Amino acid sequence: xxxxxxxxxxxxxxxxxxxxxxxxxxxxxxxxxxxxxxxxxxxxxxxxxxxxxxxxxxxxxxxxxxxxxxxxxxxxxxxxxxxxxxxxxxxxxxxxxxxxxxxxxxxxxxxxxxxxxxxxxxxxxxxxxxxxxxxxxxxxxxxxxxxxxxxxxxxxxxxxxxxxxxxxxxxxxxxxxxxxxxxxxxxxxxxxxxxxxxxxxxxxxxxxxxxxxxxxxxxxxxxxxxxxxxxxxxxxxxxxxxxxxxxxxxxxxxxxxxxxxxxxxxxxxxxxxxx
Amino acid sequence: xxxxxxxxxxxxxxxxxxxxxxxxxxxxxxxxxxxxxxxxxxxxxxxxxxxxxxxxxxxxxxxxxxxxxxxxxxxxxxxxxxxxxxxxxxxxxxxxxxxxxxxxxxxxxxxxxxxxxxxxxxxxxxxxxxxxxxxxxxxxxxxxxxxxxxxxxxxxxxxxxxxxxxxxxxxxxxxxxxxxxxxxxxxxxxxxxxxxxxxxxxxxxxxxxxxxxxxxxxxxxxxxxxxxxxxxxxxxxxxxxxxxxxxxxxxxxxxxxxxxxxxxxxxxxxxxxxxxxxxxxxxxxxxxxxxxxxxxxxxxxxxxxxxxxxxxxxxxxxxxxxxxxxxxxxxxxxxxxxxxxxxxxxxxxxxxxxxxxxxxxxxxxxxxxxxxxxxxxxxxxxxxxxxxxxxxxxxx
Numbered sequence: 001x002x003x004x005x006x007x008x009x010x011x012x013x014x015x016x017x018x019x020x021x022x023x024x025x026x027x028x029x030x031x032x033x034x035x036x037x038x039x040x041x042x043x044x045x046x047x048x049x050x051x052x053x054x055x056x057x058x059x060x061x062x063x064x065x066x067x068x069x070x071x072x073x074x075x076x077x078x079x080x081x082x083x084x085x086x087x088x089x090x091x092x093x094x095x096x097x098x099x100x101x102x103x104x105x106x107x108x109x110x111x112x113x114x115x116x117x118x119x120x121x122x123x124x125x126x127x128x129x130x131x132x133x134x135x136x137x138x139x140x141x142x143x144x145x146x147x148x149x150x151x152x153x154x155x156x157x158x159x160x161x162x163x164x165x166x167x168x169x170x171x172x173x174x175x176x177x178x179x180x181x182x183x184x185x186x187x188x189x190x191x192x193x194x195x196x197x198x199x200x201x202x203x204x205x206x207x208x209x210x211x212x213x214x215x216x217x218x219x220x221x222x223x224x225x226x227x228x229x230x231x232x233x234x235x236x237x238x239x240x241x242x243x244x245x246x247x248x249x250x251x252x253x254x255x256x257x258x259x260x261x262x263x264x265x266x267x268x269x270x271x272x273x274x275x
Numbered sequence: 276x277x278x279x280x281x282x283x284x285x286x287x288x289x290x291x292x293x294x295x296x297x298x299x300x301x302x303x304x305x306x307x308x309x310x311x312x313x314x315x316x317x318x319x320x321x322x323x324x325x326x327x328x329x330x331x332x333x334x335x336x337x338x339x340x341x342x343x344x345x346x347x348x349x350x351x352x353x354x355x356x357x358x359x360x361x362x363x364x365x366x367x368x369x370x371x372x373x374x375x376x377x378x379x380x381x382x383x384x385x386x387x388x389x390x391x392x393x394x395x396x397x398x399x400x401x402x403x404x405x406x407x408x409x410x411x412x413x414x415x416x417x418x419x420x421x422x423x424x425x426x427x428x429x430x431x432x433x434x435x436x437x438x439x440x441x442x443x444x445x446x447x448x449x450x451x452x453x454x455x456x457x458x459x460x461x462x463x464x465x466x467x468x469x470x471x472x473x474x475x476x477x478x479x480x481x482x483x484x485x486x487x488x489x490x491x492x493x494x495x496x497x498x499x500x501x502x503x504x505x506x507x508x509x510x511x512x513x514x515x516x517x518x519x520x521x522x523x524x525x526x527x528x529x530x531x532x533x534x535x536x537x538x539x540x541x542x543x544x545x546x547x548x549x550x551x552x553x554x555x556x557x558x559x560x561x562x563x564x565x566x567x568x569x570x571x572x573x574x575x576x577x578x579x580x581x582x583x584x585x586x587x588x589x590x591x592x593x594x595x596x597x598x599x600x601x602x603x604x605x606x607x608x609x610x611x612x613x614x615x616x617x618x619x620x621x622x623x624x625x626x627x628x629x630x631x632x633x634x635x636x637x638x639x640x641x642x643x644x645x646x647x648x649x650x651x652x653x654x655x656x657x658x659x660x661x662x663x664x665x666x667x668x669x670x671x
Contacts, residue, residue, distance in 0.1 A: 017311075017312055021301070021306050024306055025300070032325065075497065078484065078497075079495065082493060180328065
């Protein structure tokens, strides 16, 4: 069982090894790096390549961690106790009918091994992160209401991503395998583009990439990343343009630069006044 | 293998026993059949922060590939962070070769170049070429030789660090977390956290709901309660300009790094010397924040101002006192400060100068002290400040 990438996803040999080591060591793999370096995508590709199903948790700042394991639906139970479960088959006396499992719960209870993705973990509180890792490390959690311990049948492959908006705590980092994905270089990115646009002519690709990297170096607030590059090339192709344009005449600039400030800066190209 | 781990430790990479065990476990599983994979495995197990990648790569190269022992390259970074570069900057200013404004206008790369040109070339401190300049853009085992293999070293990282370090001196960027450990400081700041009911009423109060439902003769009545969340809002205003604050940078940074971990809603704004209707969102003071927007965040936010309050008295008292002629305000700094104080009942001024120096340093210190409660930037001073903030923050 080895992960080697898929036809849609370009995998550096380095990253491939890292994924395999983490799977072998049964450790959560924390992927850090700029937006658009394919962190989230990697989890999906692992699940596709290894044939595991996917449990996905997109983190929000309001998460406390528990809801990723289970949710106890009190309101529904109250409602049923008053009006009866009707034909739903729910039994008010049976709490299990009112427990719903979140992505972690489902991954633990599943008979098969799953890929568990915790996306953008840095959005959550550091308390939440620590709680989550306790759960993930032990492979078990407790349903407080009935003091029932849920244990993982097989430990899922855990992929965690972070945009490093906020620093993660040291204990958290200690428990993961951490990998920082650098932004792909010109060679790698042309491979990535080719995966998506196999017919793109070399000249065109080179011109696009040159402009792209130039723009990245201009120090925009949100520099264009892989996703923007792919959008842009897509836009150029569907418009039938054979030339990406350069200088201030880059075509479809809106697909590359998203923030109005960046766009203004691009059009003016003057430095912000410093004093 | 243990001596490799020891070398990593010497390179100031934090390594716990747990990781060592993990590493051996992985070796036993045969996860490192070749050097490439050993490299990846060791990095995965031991290195948790991208800051340490470079040091790790250096140690690895030294240990397994027999290259030059590590340390020299770290010196390079230290040198820039530390004295020589600082001295050089001072010297430039003192000798009039560059004005502070000029320095600020240079890009980090340009400064770096000048630094090399003047200090390294003139004074001949060029330590064997390879370690100083050589590290620029070149990494210990490069991209060559292992083409297609797993190992790829990012040659740019050192350069990036340098840029950061230079930027730090240049703009006195407090953004860097410095790793000074002062556990007691952390505790003090932790006392700033007070749990208060805030947030939306989204949590179902089950006990109250059942009680009300029973009283209601079984008709369900839902009672919601506010979520218990720590929603303490804190704004920190930092004086990050001018050389008068230079000596205190390290001190302020310690506090800074600590405060940052304590709150969720924490905003930093920057100013230079005195506040004239504008504070800035960024370290470079190029993105102004409108005064209204600052004041709007008013009563429920705690405001901490960190600055030495040391300026020419005209800066504080005279209309048009601002150092910057193009800030179009006609009111003296003292008026602005009073307005700020009125908007934030829970506010303190932390002064890195020792208390006994306040009257001596400049008359402005005491004047500002009349507007804002002023404490010195020490443990006890912070404790006092915290007590004050907690007291005045509770009033609604």
